[in-house]
Amino acid sequence: MKTPTAIASLLLLAAIPAVAQDKSAAAPAPAAAAAVSPELAAARETAAAYVAAYNKGDAAAVAALFAVDAEWISNEGVQTSGRAAIEALLKSVFADSKGRTIALGIEAARRITDDVFSVRGEATVSDPDGSSAVNEFTAVHVKRDGKWAITEFTELDDESAPSPATFLQDLAWFAGSWKSTEPDGMKCTVEWSPSGSFLTRTFSIPGAEGDEAREGTEIIGWDAEQEQIRSWVFESDGSFTERTWTPDGDRWLVLSRTVLPDGEVGSEEITVSKVDDDKVSWSIASRSLGGETLPNIGPVTIVRDK
Incomplete structure (x- = not known):
């Protein structure tokens, strides 16, 4: 050694x-x-x-x-x-x-x-x-x-x-199937890519009354140039999001920027906290869309879907 x-x-x-x-x-x-x-x-x-x-x-x-x-x-x-x-x-x-x-x-x-x-x-x-x-x-x-x-x-x-996987080990616990405890019915599955270099999160959210259902894919990986965990989200409505992930103890600080199908831009700061191996809490602050401030969200809890 x-x-x-x-x-x-x-x-x-x-x-x-x-x-x-x-x-x-x-x-x-x-x-x-x-x-x-x-x-x-x-x-x-x-x-x-x-x-x-x-x-x-x-x-x-x-x-x-x-x-x-x-x-x-x-x-x-x-x-x-x-x-x-x-x-x-x-x-x-x-x-x-x-x-x-x-x-x-x-x-x-x-x-x-x-x-x-x-x-x-x-x-x-x-x-x-x-x-x-x-x-x-x-x-x-x-x-x-x-x-x-x-x-x-x-x-x-x-x-x-x-290896890029080295930098993702602190998120290894995230692998598996999860579901929201909220009425929105959100479900997601997090898996390692075949090479082990990325984490892939697929998610679906049933549409509430009058709203369309949503689904999407997030790729989480290590950016060697920026020396930062980053992710890219692609949703079924054509919107896409770029995120940076920074560890802080048992939580992650995630800065997010989204471009909607009509070109409008939004941003937010997400805090993802690991409660235990089977429970995650997240909240969203500093939300804006098209220059307008939006209300905060959460905390919201998701649990492992066993």
Whole structure:
């Protein structure tokens, strides 16, 4: 098993601004450089603190930057769940790797919403015998109680990009048949594509009195360029929707934009919460259509159709 090197770089990410780009986060700014933003200055200060903590073998200080329910996936696909488990993993690494040091680099940080951003970077770990290893990684951060917390971290393989299915594992529980507990009679089925690279959701909604029945298909996949789970919905009336999915603990924040058959455009923010393995709650806010504000919807519950 490869040593989980990139996990060590995550402390840096907690203070990175949503649109900052920096290749040498742990290094001081050159004297002749342009004025540094307060956010980037904070990121560099945090990076320096992280390097010091890692090189002292302080697993607790590193783990404190993760959310309590954070997920970390190694470049071999091994998943570690929760801050406590991540701290235990780091303690094991430090115990087996005396004298190891780390250098950090951030390739890009991208704002998703005011409270969410993603980061791509690399960590270079050097051992006393002169050998070193470099791992790239991606991470998602969510602001909770006024502080940034790492909620999802994926270490990338040095030689090849990870399978798209790797990034969809947090939605694997969604596979199966579901039905609404509301009178609308909505039913849907979520299945993996034959290759395992996408999730496909087919749904149907019987028409209420005076309304036509609706059905459609949603394809959920990983966008490697945007480093984001995205989906595309195609409905029987000719409308289509684009969505982005961002994890936040046991819920997902889904930004949605729809184009109706007549060209009118609508948008909304959907919150999908996993209640348990057989129950999901969702609600819709910030709804608009053609520039007009619409009322919120939900929460609505769907249950597994056994």
